[in-house]
Amino acid sequence: MTTTPYRFGLSRAAAATLAALALLLAPTGQATAADPALPLGDADLAETRTSQTLADGVTLTRIGRGTEPAPADQINTTTRGPWVVNLLTIDPRRTRGHLAATYGPDLARTERTTDLVRTSGALAGVDASFFTFTASAQYPGDPVGLGLYGGRLLSEPTGDPAEADFVVDARSNRAVMGKLSWSGSVQNRQTAASLPLEFLNHPPVVPAACATLTDQTECSEPGDVVRFTPEFAEATPSGAGVEVVLDRRGCVVRTSTSRGTTLTDGQTSLQATGRDTAALLEVAGQGCLRIASALTDEQGEKLAVRPGLFGVNGRYRLTADGQIVVPPGSGSFFARNPRTIAGTTRDGRIVLATIDGRMTSSVGTTMDETAAVAHALGLRDAVNLDGGGSTTMSVEGALVNRPSGTAERPVGDALVFIDGAYHASGN
Incomplete structure (x- = not known):
């Protein structure tokens, strides 16, 4: 001090x-009297x-x-x-x-x-x-x-x-x-397969039990599913997991079995770790995705x-x-x-x-x-x-x-x- x-x-x-x-x-x-003293x-x-x-x-x-x-x-x-x-x-x-x-x-x-x-x-x-x-x-x-x-x-x-x-x-x-509360999900427009989103622009965590697995699709423990935007950083977080890059229409541009990439203007990505990697790959496929995101107040109003x-x-x-x-x-x-x-x-x-x-x-x-x-x-x-x-x-x-x-x-x-x-x- x-x-x-x-x-x-x-x-x-x-x-x-x-x-x-x-x-x-x-x-x-x-x-003054108009400004009562602080307690x-x-x-x-x-x-x-x-x-x-x-x-x-x-x-x-x-x-x-x-x-x-x-x-x-x-x-x-x-x-x-x-x-x-x-x-x-x-x-x-x-x-x-x-x-x-x-x-x-x-x-x-x-x-x-x-x-x-x-x-x-x-x-x-x-x-x-x-x-x-x-x-x-x-x-x-x-x-x-x-x-x-x-x-x-x-x-x-x-x-x-x-x-x-x-x-x-x-x-x-x-x-x-x-x-406020938030919910998010990703859904394939063609197959209607969907997956909950857990975070926005936060590095996903690899489950401790699967930390040594290079291929996270072999993990049986739940991980994270996160959406990233170009505002987050110069590059998305790198590490074990999968990453699906989407264009501005939500269509898959590329898929990687490891995390970490640079997003161009208009692109976003989805990262997953743990057993959620297989689920993300299944939902994304090579199609186009619909991203849902909703904020609600304490009364449940959107x-x-x-x-x-x-x-x-x-x-x-x-x-x-x-x-x-x-x-x-x-x-x-x-x-x-x-x-x-x-x-x-x-x-x-x-x-x-x-x-x-x-x-x-x-x-x-x-x-x-x-x-x-x-x-x-x-x-x-x-x-x-x-x-x-x-x-x-x-x-x-x-x-x-x-x-x-x-x-x-x-x-x-x-x-x-x-x-x-x-x-x-x-x-």
Whole structure:
């Protein structure tokens, strides 16, 4: 843990932007009656709030609660703070821009939030989905849950009951939250033979009992069936199994008894491991396939995946219909950490928030404290996005908050606000 300021290799323009933000967001006054104090720590803590308008209908607010640095050994227990919270508020009734989700050169790689904001031409943004993350992973940016970008479903929601998804329509800036479910299948158009899909753009696992088999069709253990698109990576995952490449019509272009290939524009592929390899080969044949994919909400209603729809995954709802709903829990995830929040107010405003943590200058929040903050900010519905070392807010490619690591962590994707109308050909 460090208590010294971070220094990053920012461009001169980004550094100037950051300096301007620091000046504009310097604490200048106490919270007013219109802004109730955050329910963090002792009631007598001083709290300051400052705001600036970034664009029509878009404001950036900085909240500081508590003034004295925390003792390093009391970060997880102190009731004196301090806490630093940054809020990006978007009013759909007044803005000319739109909220979207974006990732780097491909889905499997990671990029810094500041870079994602800059390269997407966004005004501001925050880190978003939980992702594979580990430095040793071949595909560290692979989302662990929902990944929906401009109406293209590139990663399916998991069966984990803790997953909570944030979906926004960029054409209206209307956002909804909840646990989505997914089902997929592949069917031969001529024979009607079908096979369930298990994943979208996730490396399949070879069953441990068949790990030494070069020919996976000899395996008697169930494996995985996965659909890959060109957005995943430069090449599909390699290894034992089978792969069937399809053209844009869904017709078989080639079949291989090992996995790993480069997809051209318009192509997709199906990979299988374990005994599912034989099933895929039987279904695919040399024909044309129909791919079915459906997202449903908690009420079982189908969510139409259309241009302009973006979605990212989080872990746990914080509020629902104005009530705190975060479940009880223990362990490091529920302890004090940096946090990233996405939510909506009763009148439809979208709020993206970061809470710095794991530092003497801002101690972070537990899951209970995070939910209490979301509720106090007036978020009728809110989701806990990826946090910890990923928690980052950027304006015009410059850091607004202070990440907890020694450098800004590359992430899988980001929620970004672009100050212009949405066009289906891009953000």
